[in-house]
Amino acid sequence: MFKKVLIAEDIDFNDIAVVHVLRELDVPEIEYAKYCDEALLKIKKAALDKRPYELLITDLSFKPDHRVNKLNSGEELIAAVKQLFPEMKVIAFSIEDKSYRIKSLFDISGVNGFVMKDRNSIPELKKAVQYVYNDGEKYLSQELQYIFQDKTINExxxxxxxxxxxxxxxxxxxxxxxxxxxxxxxxxxxxxxxxxxxxxxxxxxxxxxxxxxxxxxxxxxx
Known part of the structure; x- marks a missing residue:
């Protein structure tokens, strides 16, 4: 299982669900970032220290506040991370339900998995983390598989x-x-x-x- 995971999420309540999953999976090091810029800095520093994160779990939407950031969304964070550290695994964890946006996360942003925040978030996220770790393949829950078969979206x-x-x-x-x-x-x-x-x-x-x-x-x- 992953040894070191970073959670990028600006709402504390959502952190709880992710942490619950990671602790159930016996992940020893779990760290947090509430801003996309902060998350990228942590990832860069960890790499320099030769103690890199193996997995990033990030929301897509980050509420703006007084702090000025260069990266203002999960997509921007994922793109920056994948450009610098293409081998790093990334799972998007979001309330997003728009077909095209979810598909673009895989086709453009390069995520390894997507989990929708809903009533089944915890078991679904656990399944995604295990799948990405064990198989190294892209994870999308069964009920969202239609996105890749939708002719309208693909053309x-x-x-x-x-x-x-x-x-x-x-x-x-x-x-x-x-x-x-x-x-x-x-x-x-x-x-x-x-x-x-x-x-x-x-x-x-x-x-x-x-x-x-x-x-x-x-x-x-x-």
């Missing part, structure tokens, strides 16, 4: 996401060409953008761009 690319994001913040379709050019996003011709938006509306069964954005938000795409 949306980064260009589509950027397009929907701009629509979601109020950029009108007729202004999208200029916005894409300023952002250096290609292709950025008016006809290409119009065709892509129409394709997305058909794909998601959206009546208009407002409906399209609403569906995308429900899926966690934006």
């Amino acid at each position: 949306i690319d980064n260009y589509d996401i950027q397009l929907i994001k701009y629509l979601s913040i109020g950029v009108a379709q007729e202004n999208m060409e200029d916005t894409f050019k300023e952002a250096g996003i290609t292709p950025n011709s008016k006809s290409t953008i119009e065709k892509r938006i129409n394709k997305l509306k058909i794909y998601f069964g959206a009546n208009n761009t407002v409906h399209l954005v609403s569906i995308a938000k429900d899926l966690g795409i934006v």
Whole structure:
């Protein structure tokens, strides 16, 4: 079993569940961080001291306060950790239930496991820790496996996401060409953008761009 684990979580109550699981698994060293920057510093220092953490269990959402941080979310922390220490195991432990966001944790952020905070959190997290340790494979609970089979989620690319994001913040379709050019996003011709938006509306069964954005938000795409 893992010998040294770091928990990144800003709510004490949630720490209790994680600690309970780790103690049941006889993990001897359990440490904590309430901020993402603090967690990354601890991980760097442990590596320098030749006593590295073997597992990071992190929430995704961290409530902002008076403290200024460079890393403000679990995704940002995971990305930074995986860039510096790709061999380190990471499990995301979150209330997140949006399909696309969960899938992107594996495809983009590189997590080794995801556990949703709910009534079955403790047994599910215990199973995830054991699985990641013993098999080294990615862990996602059975009821969430559909995420990897969902054709809708799998066929949306980064260009589509950027397009929907701009629509979601109020950029009108007729202004999208200029916005894409300023952002250096290609292709950025008016006809290409119009065709892509129409394709997305058909794909998601959206009546208009407002409906399209609403569906995308429900899926966690934006």
